[in-house]
Each structure stands twice: as C-alpha cells, then as structure tokens.
Amino acid sequence: MSIESRPSEQHADASPIQEAQDRFISSWGQMAGAWGISRTMAEVHALLYITGDALNTDEIMDRLRISRGNASMSIRALLDWGILSRTHKRGDRKEYFEADQDVWSMFRAIVRERMKREVEPLLASLFDIRDRSPVPDDEAGDDQQAAIEHQRRIEEMLTFFKTVERLGQRFAGPTGSGLEAAAKLLGRLP
Amino acid sequence: MSIESRPSEQHADASPIQEAQDRFISSWGQMAGAWGISRTMAEVHALLYITGDALNTDEIMDRLRISRGNASMSIRALLDWGILSRTHKRGDRKEYFEADQDVWSMFRAIVRERMKREVEPLLASLFDIRDRSPVPDDEAGDDQQAAIEHQRRIEEMLTFFKTVERLGQRFAGPTGSGLEAAAKLLGRLP
DNA sequence: GCTGAATTTCAGTGATTTCTGAAACACCTG
C-alpha cells in the first residue's frame, strides 16, 4: 500500500509551508524558458531545492502530479546539467535526488552548461564564417567595400562572444569561484 | 565534402558574401532559443545586422523566404525589444528597418528586455512568497525548523536575484554604459 | 471621400516540443 495521501485536489490539505513551496515551484517553472529547459525540469528542480529534501522518483511524481516517464527524463536531464545529485538511503533500493543548496554554485552549473551548449558552438560558427568569407583585396569598389564591412561586423561579434566566453570561464569555469566577489564588486551601485 | 543546402535557390547565383551572410543568419537563428525569441525573429535581426542595410518588409520576405504576416510580426517584436529602428527613404512610402550596428548596445537592449520580462516578475514573486510564508515562531519543533529553512532558501534566492538585477542595471540600465569596461576588467584571465 | 499602396491582424494549419503509459530492461535477493 502506498503512503500517498495524494492531494487529488489542488491543495486538499496543504500546509501553509507547502502552499509557499507550491508557489515557488510554479514561479520557478515559469522561468523554465529563460534557462532553456522544460517546465517540468524546472519544477522538479524547484521542488528539490525548496524542500531541501532528497526525494525519490515516486515522491516527485506524486508531488508534481507527473508521469513516471516524464519524471525519469527530467531527472536525467537535470543530472546531465549537473544541478542534481543522486543519493541512497540505507535499506532502500530507490534512488534519491537532491538539489545543490548553494544558489551560487547552482548558477555556476547553469552558466557552464549554457556556455557549452550555446556560446561555444556559436563561436565555432563565427570562426568558420570568418575563414570562409571573401577576403577583401586592394582594389576599390562596392564589392570590396561590402567585404570590408562584412568582415568588420563578424569581427565585432567574435570579439563580443570571446569576451562573453572569458567572463563565463571566470564565473563558471574550473577556477571559477571568483564571481560572487566580482558580482558584489560590480553590484555596488553608483 | 561539399557545402550542400545553399539557402538561396531562387537567387540563382549567390555571391560569396551572400553565402557568408546566409551562414551567419542561420547560426544566429539557431541561437534564437538562447535569447528567448523565435527563430524567424533572430533571422530577421541577423539579416539586418550582417548586411548593415535598411531593408523593407518585401526585401526581408524575399531574402528569408517567409510570409508577409510572419515578417510583419517578427519586425514588430524586434522593434518592441528595441534592437531595430524604422527609417524611411525619400519618395518611398515603404518603411525600412535597420539593426543597431553596435554589438554592445544591442546586447544592452537584450539584457534590459530580459530583465524586465524575466527577472523582475520572478523577484516580485519571490517577495510575495516571502510575505505569505508562515513565520517561524519561538517554539521548537519540526514545523518550525522547516519554516526556518524554507525562509533561508527564499532569502538566498532573493539575494541572488537582487544581485542579478543590480548587475543588470549596471550593464543595461539608463546609466548603464559602464559594462564594456567592466567586462574587459573582469575578463582579464587569471 | 475615394483610391490604392503599405501594413497589421488573425483564424486556420503545420511543425515542434513535451508528456504519458506501458513495455523493456537492469539488478538485486532468496
């Protein structure tokens, strides 16, 4: 028999703290788009963060009212992002999952992953485009002018994203513990 | 190895520079997800940025092979984001659109907009959640312990996003011209 | 106020993403 006092209605008998947690989960879920992940992934993470508990798949399914498949895939994806970790409990074969409780280290993981997935491929493309673009020669002419300005724009983008990548490494890279301080420094308002 | 799938089949002979532009447009389009906009929006912007020209709706439709409706809506959205501006040409009733040619100012606009759309609402939710959360009292007990830790987690999130917001204002706000320098400063690798 | 060019809107359609549920798989333990 399952231990589920499954809240089939929205919050049948939710404690005040559960209500607050649900609000957090839902807000966090709405941010999903911003992190480039699915709503469910965000909600699973929110649940584990805000409760602070290590939960197993069934508990997550039950609390968020999602299917086993969805839970499994979302958990897997969050593990891949490196913002969830596995644990086990003695005498229990189930896997338990918990979220990093340090907000800064959690965001470092997110930045690291987005760098890898978005900035790096773009940089590679930009280098590639630069290498394949027609090289302006000495002759004057509209084509040459166009080629020169094209090159300038590609260079500017490259410079920008190279800076972004260096910042990202500073923040999120292996040696990247310096950002909290940096943020505080920069954050001092004029 | 060949470069198949040349985008311009109806423009029979694409110039080398057009090919480079098309590659840029396509790479930029793939980043769309990262900026939280649709692929077409990103492509329209890429086209206007990389050509540096002011183009009208028909030219954009033709070059990107998209419908009038899609073009109109994408342009409108980009105008709302503040990274495109309108111009006119003498003796032509059509509207022309051009992209900000300064990469840094363009990204300031993007950051500003994402702050408004994502960070600010989340901050509002977090404040709201904090205010509605049960207040821990003096008595000991599991409920109290849970309430205390819940509060701590909400506070930590709040602190993080308040910092993010201040950083964003530093970078993208009205007084926000300081970031390029700041980025260079931070970017100096260890 | 009419005309026609330019632009916007939007219902319908198409494409993509996410979710479900059940089957397949893995792995203990007796």
Added chain:
DNA sequence: CAGGTGTTTCAGAAATCACTGAAATTCAGC
C-alpha cells in the same frame, strides 16, 4: 534463476508554438 523492485525507453497523444495567406485596417495623395 525466478520473482520482485526500481529505472529507462519510446511510440503515440496532447499541448504548445510558429507560420501562412487572405481579409481588414491604415494612411497619403488626389
């Protein structure tokens, strides 16, 4: 190795998002 428990996979259903094309709207000039 049989039976049970826990996890992953995946085909199809559902939900969401983007795009089209045509009709409606706006607006300058007559």
